[in-house]
Amino acid sequence: MIRVDALYRYPVKGFTPERRAQLVIQDDGRVQGDRALVFRFADALEPEDATFPKSRGLALMTFPTLARVDLAYDDEARTLRLRVDDIDIEADLSESGRTRLADAVTAYLRTTSDAKLLDADGILPLGLLGDGRTARFQDRPRGYVSLHGTASVEALDATVPAPVDDRRFRSNIVVGGTAAWTELDWRGRVRIGEVEFEVQKPIERCAAITANPDTGVRDARLLRVLTTEFAQDEPTLGILLLPVAGGGMIREGDEVVVIA
Template sequence: MPFVSALYRYPVKGFTPEARDSLAVLDGGRIEGDRVLAFRFADAAEPEERDGLDHWPKSRGLSLMDFPSLARVRLDWDGRRLRLEVDGAPLAEEGLDAEGRRRLSEAVTGYVLGTPDARRLRASGRLPLTLVGDGETSRFQDRARGFVSAHSASSVAALDALVDAPVDDRRFRSNIVIQGVDAWAELEWAGRVRIGDVAFEVQKPIVRCLAIHANPDTGERDARLLPTLTREVGQTEPTLGILLLPAGSGGVIHVGDEVRIG
């Protein structure tokens, strides 16, 4: 029987995940505590509102797609303070008052400028970085609807077998990892999927970006997964995982929850 094997949320857009035992799915389709903060480029606009929902394309601030070295930064967000560390060493720990935001932005800027991604950060209009978001509202989504993302562990394992570099669930930045289904089977799902007590409607498969090339431990682009998906798996577009929205109200899902398809 398919079940949830891992859950993740991403408090800071474009940064590494926090593994969770449970996630609260909001009625509108986002995850509580997910993408509630972001490091904005100097010339970037605020989140846009469409149909009453905020969204904010990743090109407006730091993200793994363009700054793979961010994969080395581990974070913890407890609702009051953001703690960052690199390779086990503290980088910064601050609250969201003006001084804390300044120190966090300066610490992240200093870190990135010391990596191979420095030239991207020095591009026109990017500095100084500003930490934005209230730490509560899930508003820094790529898409106006937000969505909950899911993939099967078998799909990741099948892709791992095709390349020399290690490939695990973290590369794909999904909220939900599902065990017990065949590789790529989730791409064919349609209609409803029930995870624990929450019913979802399947929206569409997820077309991937360069973020999946970054090793989640080293921050190096060590696996050319986009061409692997198209050339070796035979996909028209590089695709892994699906987007979901609650079929009614949201609720809480847990690691170990049964997944019922159809």
């Protein structure tokens, strides 16, 4: 049986995931509370639509050392806690709280190998956008729910000396009970718990997956490995989904049914 092995959401775009026992899939195809906040660059305007390109704010693709920041978001209190090295800060989403959080992230990045990136025109001061509830800072205008198979990550891990686990790929849903790469061949519809999805397309990966989620160091040339060792035309792992007729709840352990 194919089942849900793990569920994740990402309260702050580009930062660490939160593992969840369940996720609410909204009618618009986004995960509730996912990418509801973003640290934007100084010259990045607040977007009018529900999308925010990685190039306009902090993202693992360009700032791999963000992976070391331990992040926790309290939905009820709407407070964000950031912990890394000597920095341990918790603040709300008031104007002063946002400033404190942005300053703390800047102070941390100044101590890392990514520090020089902060000196480019238009980067500082960072600002924290979002209400902490509305999923609106996805890379793609349509949003999507992302999924990959445990076996695909295990196959990739076996080809490189660096540790490779689910966290590198930042999916919302991780499924077990399939052979490696099987999910890339899914077509049509997939039912997960009480939600039926339509498979949209495979996920072409970026440099974010090369960053070790514990150390923040680029320690695995996974983009090249995917195209050479696995003969892919483009580095691909996982698929994008959209709900067919409204959202609902999905839970760890839910059965996954591929509908022919």
